[in-house]
Amino acid sequence: MPASRSWFIADEPTTALDVTVQKQILQLIRELQRNSGTAILFITHDLGVVAKLCDRVVVMHGGRVLESASAAQLFASPVHDYTRALVRSYPRFDRPGDELKADSCGAHAAACRRGARARCA
DSSP, X not given: OOTTOSEEEEESTTTTOOHHHHHHHHHHHHHHHHHHOOEEEEEOSOHHHHXXXXXXXXXXXXXXXXXXXXXXXXXXXXXXXXXXXXXXXXXXXXXXXXXXXXXXXXXXXGGSOHHHHHHHO
């Protein structure tokens, strides 16, 4: 990538990679950002990567922005019901005994589009 870029989009850059290769890719992305000041729009479903890599987070569902916050704020106190469900669904290794919880659309059904609602049911 040319050094003159001020930003780039990384759309699921670590999806389907084994953890060793994923770590290497994330290190390269961090180095690029740190060394060049490049802003990165990092698109992912992996909340673990988000927690470790991102400064700000935008949560989307059904093509709509539901919440935007700093990563620390989002994980500490998510505002939207859908974001809370996402955060709760991700296993936390820093809290022994946490159970994996899955939610249906339930409380955030109004935010779902018809196709998403069918997947959540």
